[in-house]
Amino acid sequence: MVTSSAPGKVYLFGEHAVVYGEPAVPCAIERRASVTATRRDDEALRVDAGDLTLDGFTVEYSGGTDGRPDVDVEQPLLEAAMGYVNEAVEQARDATGRPEAGFDVHIDSAIPLGAGLGSSAAVVVAAIDAATRELGVTLDSEEIADRAYQVEHAVQDGEASRADTFCSAMGGAVRVEGDDCRRLEAVPNLPFVIGYDGGSGDTGALVSGVRGLRAEYDFAADTVEAIGDVVRRGEDALAAADLDELGRLMDFNHGLLSALGVSSRSLDAMVWAARDADARGAKLTGAGGGGCIVALDDTDGTETALRYTPGCEDAFRAELDTEGVRVEER
Ligand SMILES: Nc1ncnc2c1ncn2[C@@H]1O[C@H](COP(=O)(O)OP(=O)(O)OP(=O)(O)O)[C@@H](O)[C@H]1O
Numbered sequence: 001m002v003t004s005s006a007p008g009k010v011y012l013f014g015e016h017a018v019v020y021g022e023p024a025v026p027c028a029i030e031r032r033a034s035v036t037a038t039r040r041d042d043e044a045l046r047v048d049a050g051d052l053t054l055d056g057f058t059v060e061y062s063g064g065t066d067g068r069p070d071v072d073v074e075q076p077l078l079e080a081a082m083g084y085v086n087e088a089v090e091q092a093r094d095a096t097g098r099p100e101a102g103f104d105v106h107i108d109s110a111i112p113l114g115a116g117l118g119s120s121a122a123v124v125v126a127a128i129d130a131a132t133r134e135l136g137v138t139l140d141s142e143e144i145a146d147r148a149y150q151v152e153h154a155v156q157d158g159e160a161s162r163a164d165t166f167c168s169a170m171g172g173a174v175r176v177e178g179d180d181c182r183r184l185e186a187v188p189n190l191p192f193v194i195g196y197d198g199g200s201g202d203t204g205a206l207v208s209g210v211r212g213l214r215a216e217y218d219f220a221a222d223t224v225e226a227i228g229d230v231v232r233r234g235e236d237a238l239a240a241a242d243l244d245e246l247g248r249l250m251d252f253n254h255g256l257l258s259a260l261g262v263s264s265r266s267l268d269a270m271v272w273a274a275r276d277a278d279a280r281g282a283k284l285t286g287a288g289g290g291g292c293i294v295a296l297d298d299t300d301g302t303e304t305a306l307r308y309t310p311g312c313e314d315a316f317r318a319e320l321d322t323e324g325v326r327v328e329e330r
C-alpha cells in the first residue's frame, strides 16, 4: 500500500490562453489530493472516491471496462467521472511494464471538484505516483508530470495544456509555454485569498467554447494573444515583486477571460467583492464557468468581504505550496 499526495493550484495568470501556446503562471497551493494504491491479486481496478458526488461512490472495474458503481449513476456520467483515475492507472501500468496490475484505489481530497483549483491534475499526479511506487518503480517528478499531462489530454479530448499537471507534480510557482515547463524561483510572498461559489464548470466544454470563439472571430484570437501579453508583463512584475502591478494585471486578465465567455455571475460577484475590499487584484482561476476566484490581499479585507457576498460559499487563504507530489505513507 502506498499513499501519495499532490497539490491543487491557482492561476496567477494565463489559463485558457495556455492551451494555444501562450505562457501561463499557475501556483501550487497547500490543498492536496491523496491517493492510496494497493496491489490486488487480480487485474481489476476498484476505486473508492468518497468526494466524487454528494454521497461518494465506490466502483469496481473488472478488466478495466464493465464496472458498475454501488450507487445509481448513469454510465456516461460514471465514465466521465472515472476517466482520470482509469487513465492514470493505465499510465502506471505502462510506466512499469505491468499491464495486468490490478489495484484498490482510495481517493481523499481537500480540493473542490471542477472549481478551478486543479483537482483533476492533483488526483492524476498522486495516482500515478502511488500506483507506480506500489509496483516498486519510482518515477521522477518530470515523468509524472508528463504522464499526467497525457491523461488530461486524453480525458479532455485533446483540450489540455501541461500547466495544471506540471504545477501539481513540481509544486511552487511555475511557467508553462507549450512544452516548455519550468519552476520559477525567488517568487515573492503571494497573499492568495480564494472565494468559492460551491459550483463547478466543465473544463472540456469551456475549453471547446473558447476554441470555437477563437476560430470564429479574429478579435477572440486577439483576446487570447492579449492574455499572453498580460502574462509576459506579469512575469516582469513577479520578478520585481511588484504586487500592485500583479494585481492590476490579474484584473485585466479577468476582463479578458470574461470576454471569452468563461466567467459567470457568481465569479464576477466575488471578483467585484474582492475589488471593493481593496484587494490588489482578483480574477477567476482555472477553466471558469463557476467555482473559484483568486485575489491578492495581505489584509483580512477580501476574506471578510467574500464571506458576506451572496453566492460565495467559502472563502479562505491559500499558501503557496513549494512541494509537489510526495509520498505520505507506504
Ligand atoms: N476527489 C476526487 N475523487 C475522484 N475524482 C476526482 C476527485 N477530484 C477530482 N476528480 C476528477 O476530476 C474531475 C474534475 O476535473 P476538472 O478538470 O473538470 O476540474 P478541476 O481540475 O477541479 O478544475 P480546473 O481544471 O478548472 O482547475 C472530476 O470530475 C473527477 O473525474
Ligand SMILES: C[C@@](O)(CCO)CC(=O)[O-]
Pocket: 014, 015, 016, 017, 018, 019, 116, 118, 159, 160, 161, 162, 163, 164, 203, 207, 286, 287
Ligand atoms: C482552462 C485550462 O487552461 C486550465 C484548467 O485548469 C485548461 C488547460 O490548461 O488544460
Ligand SMILES: [Mg+2]
Pocket: 118, 119, 120, 121, 164, 203
Ligand atoms: Mg482540471
